Amino acid sequence: MPDVRLPKLNNNDVHYVLVEWAVPDGGLVRAGDPVAVVETSKATEEIVAEHTGVLRHMAREGSECAVGAPIGVVSADGEAPAPEPEAAPAQGREEVLITEPAERLAAELGIPRERLLALGRKVIRRTDVTALAAATDDVGHVDLPRGQPAIARAVAASHADVPAAFVAVRVVVDDAVRRARDAGRAARQLIGLPELTVRALGRLRTPFPVFFGTRLADGTVTARPGAHVGVTVDVGNGLVVPVVRDADRLDLTGIAQRLLAVRLAAMRDGVQERDLAGANIMLALANEPGVVLSRPIVFPGQVCAVALPGTLSEAVPGSEPGSVAFRTVVDIGLAYDHRVVNGRDAVLFLQALKAQLESDDA
Template sequence: MKVPKLNNNDDTYVLVEWLVETGTEVKEGDPVAVLETSKSAEEVTADATGVLRQEVALMADCAPGDLLATIGASVPIPAPIDSSVTPESHSGPVITAPARAAMDELGVTEEQVATLGVNVVRRADVERLAAETSTPTAPLSKVQQAVGRAVTLSHATIPAAYAVLDMPLDEELAATRRLTKQVRRPVGLAELFVMAVARLHTEFPLFFATLGDDRTKAVLSETANVGVTFDTGEGLYVPVVHDAGSKSLQQVATRLMEYRVAAMKGDFSAADLADANIAVTLHHDGGITLAIPFIFPGTACALAVTAPQEVLHLDGGEVRSRQVAHIGLAYDHRLINGRDAALFLKAIQRETKALAATE
């Protein structure tokens, strides 16, 4: 039984729990272990029926394709794996699992640990070493490390361009209050823009496509899977409203409400975060007027929604005020050109107006 691939962001996962002991008979589909990714914890199920033997220690790193367990006929039970330490593939001190966790938290490297001169490194040793170091460090969470990998890959592989449209939003903002009462769910700009983007899937298929491996064709998508950014201080997440074009405003509002709660707890499943083919990035905290998102690997563009600002304008010779936001589009120039980006932004404006007019 091999370690499955759970997402595109992580090269390794951490085995945080065995749900069955070595020597236990399991059936295909039974949950047997829990793997922790940078953004979620996922149960792994048995891929066969038989007697299971653990092959990875608790809190050890494992990569997709590694041997996780063997499942077969009843065999003599070997000595249990010592889960108190993480196996090391090189010479040096043995680092216990709590010590390894402290190293991640405090930014202590294995090279620093090796200078301790002890055979077994415990958490207290790591904490003492961190306190003695003269260079202050701030550890990055696993979520932020995953964001860093995605940003690096995006900038290294996607030639991005950017377009922005000044969009008056008075009608939309007024409509959100009415629509919230109608659907009995919070409706704001996020919900309207997710709906508007999803409605354009058929009209603008390249905006939901990926570039083929040979770089000569676009691979089109069947549905609009709209990723939406959430960052409540626990890390940046991009959960996905799958097949958003088939959903009602109430369904989209319900899904985004669930995601807001999950973002506060950092409690997303791998399925929640998978398969986006376009992104809506939210930057509508007060005063944010311009945001240029990176294009998430595997997608062609990202729509940035900023905070509406009160702007004066002439209306029939009279000076009036209105709420205007800079709605931006970062796009992969290998698939999309500037003219199409401008048309897409105008179509977004058309669809948000139509949604605002919905009774």
């Protein structure tokens, strides 16, 4: 079975960091599909599959991998996938990756490393330590995740100030996913539904200016210039909402580069205050497998928040009588300030977003 190996991307490095898998373990890949993102000393690069089949991971996210080393294996159609090999730990690193915030909290709570390793996870985050502590009788005090107090303040302020309503629409995304994959391959960027949705929101700023405005104390709304989309990012260090500024002017590659940069910064606790300022609409990502609907909060100062949950496989009548076909859908939600937006306009906004994502140039 063919390996997925790390190519030599520049002459200075002998190791790269595996930042993110673009395809889950056991997922189907096609030759030419991006399967992983690695970080060199100079840039981030996508690694593409050279063969079609089922991908099995051989290295974990966050691990340091030698140039030329296999990080995955692709089994051919009809061939039983090989057992997942043991990933050789990088020099000076353990097989299980324990994040620094998780190590600090475990030390504060007196939880030994052996109990963390017994969780059986490849990556152990602060939230895993919190859950372990909560389930342990002899630990009487558990700190909340570091970002939770700030989240609590934002939620309390939202519920106190914004009388929010909610509506959702189902979007068929088979073509959008294909277009995103093709665009990502052409631009050598990781492009998916989040990037497409940010661009689609940018295009809606002109026909729906109120949705990008701010409600003033006198009840009027000021339409703020530009589509500045805050996108939720949580890589285990707490939720942050960095801003993709001027999404109405950026192409897919620019949006993808911006989102990748802030994801990497969030992994290193390196998100700056300037990265978080100026959003006039929010895209809340809840696109983990199994999440079918999400209702975000509306931050004070904004009019609405769009939720992008996970995709679903929906059965529909097939082309032949009595046959069944399947399509990929996602239920995109809109939470909105009912003082500013009425239900009809909220539905029109979502229908326009749906049309953008389902159109040929989404």
